[in-house]
Amino acid sequence: MSENNGSNRFPSPFNVPTPEGCEGWQDLYPYYYVFSDDRREFEDNRFWFQDSMHHPEPLYPFDTITCESWWVALGEMNTRVFIVPPALGIDHRVLNGYLYISALPVPNPDDIPGRVAHFMERAGYYYRHWDELYAQWQAKAEEAINELKSVRVPDLPEMEPIETVTQGRGLTSAYDLIVAYNRAIENMHKMWHLHFEFLNLGYAAYLTFYGFCKQAFPGISDQTIAKLVSGIDVILFRPDEELKRLAHKAIELGVADVFKQTVNPTEVVSTMSASEAGGQWLQELEKSKDPWFYFSTGTGFYHLPRSWVDDLTVPTVAIRGYVEKIQEGKSIARPMEAVQQERDRLAAEYEALLQTDEDKKAFREQLGLARTVFPYVENHNFYVEHWHHTVFWNKMREFGKVLVDHGFFNEVDDMFYLHRYEVQSALYDMIGAWGSGGEARGPKYWPSRIAKRKEIFAKLKKWSPPPGLGEPPEVVTEPFTIMLWGITTESIQNWLKPAGNVGDTKQLTGFAGSPGTAQGPARVITSVEDLALVETGEILVCPITTPSWAPVFTRIQAVVTDIGGMMSHAAIVCREYGVPAVVGTGFGTKSFKTGQILRVDGNAGTVQVAE
Amino acid sequence: MNNSPYILWFTECDRSKQNSVGGKCANLGEMLQANVRVPPGFAITTHAYRQFLSARGTSNEIARMLDELDVDDIECAEETSRAIRQLMSETPIPPAVEDAICYAYEELCAECQVADLPVAVRSSATAEDLPGASFAGQQETTLWVRSASHVLIRTAICWSSLFTTRAIAYRKQMGFPHDKVHMSVGIQKMANSRAAGVMFTLNPINGDRSKIAIDSSWGLGESVVSGVVTPDNYLVDKVTEGILQRKLSPKLIEYIPNHAEGRVEIVDVPQERQTTSSLNDDEIINLTILAKCIEGYYRVPMDIEWGIDRDLPFPESVMLLQCRPETVWSSKPPTRVIEHSGTALDYVIANMLKGVRVK
Numbered sequence: 001m002s003e004n005n006g007s008n009r010f011p012s013p014f015n016v017p018t019p020e021g022c023e024g025w026q027d028l029y030p031y032y033y034v035f036s037d038d039r040r041e042f043e044d045n046r047f048w049f050q051d052s053m054h055h056p057e058p059l060y061p062f063d064t065i066t067c068e069s070w071w072v073a074l075g076e077m078n079t080r081v082f083i084v085p086p087a088l089g090i091d092h093r094v095l096n097g098y099l100y101i102s103a104l105p106v107p108n109p110d111d112i113p114g115r116v117a118h119f120m121e122r123a124g125y126y127y128r129h130w131d132e133l134y135a136q137w138q139a140k141a142e143e144a145i146n147e148l149k150s151v152r153v154p155d156l157p158e159m160e161p162i163e164t165v166t167q168g169r170g171l172t173s174a175y176d177l178i179v180a181y182n183r184a185i186e187n188m189h190k191m192w193h194l195h196f197e198f199l200n201l202g203y204a205a206y207l208t209f210y211g212f213c214k215q216a217f218p219g220i221s222d223q224t225i226a227k228l229v230s231g232i233d234v235i236l237f238r239p240d241e242e243l244k245r246l247a248h249k250a251i252e253l254g255v256a257d258v259f260k261q262t263v264n265p266t267e268v269v270s271t272m273s274a275s276e277a278g279g280q281w282l283q284e285l286e287k288s289k290d291p292w293f294y295f296s297t298g299t300g301f302y303h304l305p306r307s308w309v310d311d312l313t314v315p316t317v318a319i320r321g322y323v324e325k326i327q328e329g330k331s332i333a334r335p336m337e338a339v340q341q342e343r344d345r346l347a348a349e350y351e352a353l354l355q356t357d358e359d360k361k362a363f364r365e366q367l368g369l370a371r372t373v374f375p376y377v378e379n380h381n382f383y384v385e386h387w388h389h390t391v392f393w394n395k396m397r398e399f400g401k402v403l404v405d406h407g408f409f410n411e412v413d414d415m416f417y418l419h420r421y422e423v424q425s426a427l428y429d430m431i432g433a434w435g436s437g438g439e440a441r442g443p444k445y446w447p448s449r450i451a452k453r454k455e456i457f458a459k460l461k462k463w464s465p466p467p468g469l470g471e472p473p474e475v476v477t478e479p480f481t482i483m484l485w486g487i488t489t490e491s492i493q494n495w496l497k498p499a500g501n502v503g504d505t506k507q508l509t510g511f512a513g514s515p516g517t518a519q520g521p522a523r524v525i526t527s528v529e530d531l532a533l534v535e536t537g538e539i540l541v542c543p544i545t546t547p548s549w550a551p552v553f554t555r556i557q558a559v560v561t562d563i564g565g566m567m568s569h570a571a572i573v574c575r576e577y578g579v580p581a582v583v584g585t586g587f588g589t590k591s592f593k594t595g596q597i598l599r600v601d602g603n604a605g606t607v608q609v610a611e
Numbered sequence: 612m613n614n615s616p617y618i619l620w621f622t623e624c625d626r627s628k629q630n631s632v633g634g635k636c637a638n639l640g641e642m643l644q645a646n647v648r649v650p651p652g653f654a655i656t657t658h659a660y661r662q663f664l665s666a667r668g669t670s671n672e673i674a675r676m677l678d679e680l681d682v683d684d685i686e687c688a689e690e691t692s693r694a695i696r697q698l699m700s701e702t703p704i705p706p707a708v709e710d711a712i713c714y715a716y717e718e719l720c721a722e723c724q725v726a727d728l729p730v731a732v733r734s735s736a737t738a739e740d741l742p743g744a745s746f747a748g749q750q751e752t753t754l755w756v757r758s759a760s761h762v763l764i765r766t767a768i769c770w771s772s773l774f775t776t777r778a779i780a781y782r783k784q785m786g787f788p789h790d791k792v793h794m795s796v797g798i799q800k801m802a803n804s805r806a807a808g809v810m811f812t813l814n815p816i817n818g819d820r821s822k823i824a825i826d827s828s829w830g831l832g833e834s835v836v837s838g839v840v841t842p843d844n845y846l847v848d849k850v851t852e853g854i855l856q857r858k859l860s861p862k863l864i865e866y867i868p869n870h871a872e873g874r875v876e877i878v879d880v881p882q883e884r885q886t887t888s889s890l891n892d893d894e895i896i897n898l899t900i901l902a903k904c905i906e907g908y909y910r911v912p913m914d915i916e917w918g919i920d921r922d923l924p925f926p927e928s929v930m931l932l933q934c935r936p937e938t939v940w941s942s943k944p945p946t947r948v949i950e951h952s953g954t955a956l957d958y959v960i961a962n963m964l965k966g967v968r969v970k
Binding site (some may be wrong): 085086116119120123124127204205207208211212216218219220221224346349350353355356358359361363366368369515603604 | 814817819820821822846848849850851853854855856857945946947948949952954955956958959960961962963964965
C-alpha cells in the first residue's frame with residue numbers, strides 16, 4: 001500500500017498482485033465470487049473492505065457457503081423484503097482468498113421516498129408484531145436445526161439391503177446420499193435466511209436509539225448506550241452458566257479434585273467414569289452438552305476451530321477455574337439483580353435529564369423499541385453460528401468420510417478444500433462409479449489437486465490483505481456496515497495509515513468496548529489453538545474474540561481486538577465480565593508482540609505501550 | 612447576641628438568612644447542612660454593614676451623592692464612586708461590630724488550632740447570586756488574610772466594593788435600588804489547595820445537562836477563576852460517573868501562599884508538573900459526586916468553585932469553596948432533541964435516511 005500513502009484511496013482490486021506461488025487461487029472459488037474484467041467498471045468504482053471481523057483468514061473453498069449464504073440473505077432482506085429506504089445489500093468478492101465486501105446504496109436517490117412507504121408497511125409490521133414473530137422464529141430455528149440433525153448420510157453398500165426389493169422402494173443409497181447432501185446445503189441457506197429475518201430491523205432500531213442518545217447527551221459512551229439496551233437474560237451467556245453449574249456439581253459430588261490433577265478432557269472423562277460420583281457428574285455434563293456445548297471456539301463461520309462438544313478443552317479449563325474460585329469462597333454468579341437495577345437507574349436518570357416532554361416520550365419509545373429488538377440481536381448468534389453450524393460442519397464431515405472411504409480424499413477435512421459444487425460433482429463421480437461398477441476419476445483427480453490447494457492456502461494465509469480497496473464513499477447508510485463493522489471516518493482513516501513494523505507502534509486507538517483500565521504483558525493470539533497459552537494477568541491481543549472465549553476472560557486483565565464495533569461479541573462479553581476492552585484497533589495483532597507491557601484504557605479506547 | 616447579630620457562623624446560615632448573609636454565605640450554609648465539606652468560617656451580616664453606614668449618618672450622605680449622579684456621564688460616575696469609597700474608608704467601624712468580628716476570628720483560629728489563621732475575605736451581596744442578575748466582576752475577594760486587624764481592613768474594602776463605578780451602573784441598568792442591595796462579608800478558612808478550579812453541572816459548551824465539566828489547575832483556584840492559565844479540562848458523565856474526556860493543558864503558573872511573607876504569590880510551575888494532570892481519577896470522580904450532590908440539593912445547574920486541600924488526606928481534602936446557580940444556559944429556552952414527534956418507526960426511518968458520514 002506504499003503507493004497510497006497520503007491518499008484517500010485504497011488500491012484498486014485490479015492492481016493487487018497475486019502472492020508468489022498462489023497463481024490460480026481463483027480456481028478455489030466460484031466464477032461469480034472473484035473480481036473479473038467482465039464487471040471491471042462496476043467493481044472498480046466501489047469501495048470494498050476486508051471483512052476481517054467474520055473472515056480474518058482466507059476462505060476455505062467449502063466454507064464460502066457461510067459467506068455466500070449471508071451475501072444472499074442479508075441483501076434480500078434489505079432489498080427485496082423490507083425495502084430499506086436508502087440501502088441495498090452488501091456485495092461480496094474474494095481477492096487472494098480474502099473476503100471483501102461493499103455496501104450498495106440505492107442507485108437513484110429519487111427512488112428513496114417511494115421506498116419509505118414500503119418500508120413503513122413492511123418493517124412496521126415486524127416491529128409491531130415483534131414478540132409473536134420472534135417466538136415463531138425460535139420455533140423455526142429449532143425446527144431447522146432438527147431437520148439438519150435428521151439428515152442421514154448413508155454409506156454405499158456392496159449390495160442394497162433386501163428391503164429395497166421387498167418394500168418395492170425403487171430408490172437407492174446413492175439417491176439418498178445426493179438427497180441428503182442437497183438437503184443439508186438447502187438447510188444452510190434456510191438458516192441464513194432466518195439469521196437475517198430480524199437482524200437488519202434490529203440493528204436499525206438500535207442505531208436509531210443510539211443516534212438519539214448521541215444527540216441528546218453528546219459524548220455519552222457507546223458502552224453506556226449498550227447497557228441501557230442490553231438484555232439481562234441472554235442465551236449467549238448460557239454456555240458459560242452451564243460450566244459454572246458443572247463446577248458447583250463437581251464440588252457437590254466431591255469430584256472437584258479431578259480438575260486439580262488434569263484438564264485434559266480424555267483424562268477427566270476416564271477418571272470421572274472410574275467412580276460412581278464421577279459417573280453422576282458425567283451425566284450432568286451430558287445434560288449441559290445439548291445444545292449448550294454446540295458452541296464454536298471460533299466465529300462458527302468456518303469448519304475450524306471446532307466447538308466445545310467436539311473438543312472439551314475450553315470447558316474443562318474453565319471448570320477448573322470456576323472450581324478454584326468457588327473453593328476460594330468467591331462468587332461466580334452473574335450479578336443479575338445488580339445489572340438489572342443499574343440498567344433501570346441509568347434509563348431513569350438519562351430520561352430525567354431531557355428537558356421537554358416530547359424528548360422524554362421519544363426517549364422512552366426508542367429505548368422501548370431497542371429493548372424489544374435486542375434479545376434477537378443478542379441471541380440469534382447462538383442458534384445460527386454456534387448450535388446450527390456445529391451440527392452442519394459435522395454433518396459435512398460425514399460426507400467427507402464417505403469420500404475418504406472411496407479413495408477421493410486422504411482425510412475427512414480435505415473435503416473443505418473443495419467448493420460445495422465440486423463436492424456435488426465428486427459425489428456424482430462416486431455414485432456413477434458405484435452404480436455402474438466402473439472406475440471413479442476422483443481418486444486420481446482430487447488428492448493431487450487438494451495437495452496443491454493446501455500449498456496455495458498456506459501462502460495466502462501469510463499474505464496481509466489491504467483493509468480496503470477503491471475509494472471510500474462519503475456516507476454509509478447500510479445498518480450493518482455501521483453497527484457491526486463500525487465503519488466510521490476514524491476507522492477508514494486508521495486503515496489508510498500503513499501498519500508499522502511489529503513492536504514499533506506506541507499507541508493504537510479503537511472503540512471503547514468495555515470500561516476500565518489495565519496494564520500488563522500482551523499475549524498476541526491469532527488462532528484459537530493458542531488460547532491455551534494465555535496466562536493469568538495477561539492482556540489478550542487478538543483479531544476478534546468470540547463468546548466461547550468467555551471462560552478465558554476470568555484470567556486476563558484486558559482485551560484488545562483488531563476488529564469489532566460497539567456491539568461486537570467481544571465488547572458485549574467484556575462488559576458483562578467487567579474486563580476492560582478496546583475493540584476495532586485495526587492492527588493490534590500486527591503492532592504489538594507477546595510480552596510487551598501494554599496500558600489499555602477501555603474508557604478512552606486507547607492502547608499504549610507502557611515502556 | 613440579639614435578634615440581629617453582626618456575625619453568623621456558616622453552620623447557622625441558610626436560604627432564609629439570605630437578607631442577612633447574602634447569597635454566597637447562605638449557599639455555604641445550605642451546603643454544610645447537606646453534609647458537603649466546606650472550609651469553616653462565618654458571615655459578617657448585612658446588619659453589621661447597615662450599622663456601619665448608619666452610625667455616623669454615612670448612608671444619608673451616600674444617598675445624596677447618588678441622587679446627584681448622572682450614570683451616563685462616565686467621568687461623573689467615576690468621581691462619585693471614588694468619593695463614596697473614600698468616605699467609607701474614613702468611617703470607623705462601630706466598636707460593637709469590630710469586637711464581634713475580632714471575637715469570631717479568634718474563635719475560628721481556635722477551632723482550626725492555628726494562630727493568625729489565613730482566611731479568604733469575600734463579599735456576599737444580597738443580590739449578587741440571583742440567577743439573571745449576575746453581579747459578576749463586582750465581588751471583592753482577598754486571599755490569605757491573617758490577623759484580626761487585617762480582616763477588619765479587608766471587610767471595609769468589601770463593603771465599599773458595592774460602590775465601584777461598575778456596580779453602581781449595573782444596578783441602575785438592572786433597576787435595583789441602591790439602598791436595597793446590602794453587603795455581607797464571608798470570612799472563611801483558606802483551603803491550602805494543591806489543585807483547584809471551577810466545575811459546572813452541565814457542559815458549558817453545548818448546555819448538555821448529562822455532563823459535569825471540570826476545569827482544574829495547580830495551586831489556588833484564582834488562576835482558573837481569573838483566567839490566567841488554560842486549565843486541564845475533564846468531562847464526566849453525570850449518570851455513570853465515567854470520565855469521558857481529559858484535555859490536559861500546559862499550566863505555566865500557579866497561585867500559592869508565601870508563608871514567610873503572609874501573602875499569596877504567583878509562581879512558575881516547574882516543568883515536570885506543567886503537563887501532568889492536576890487531578891487523578893479518584894479526585895475527578897469525587898468532585899463529580901460532590902457536584903451531583905450540590906445540584907441535587909438546588910435542583911438547578913450549578914457553578915461550583917472547589918479545591919483539593921494539600922494538608923488533608925483524600926477524600927477529606929475535596930472541598931467546596933463556593934457555589935451559585937449557573938446563569939448562561941439556565942436562562943435559555945430548553946434545547947430539543949427531536950424536531951417532529953412521531954412513532955418509534957418514524958424515528959427509525961429518519962435515522963436511516965441520515966446515514967453516517969464517513970469522510
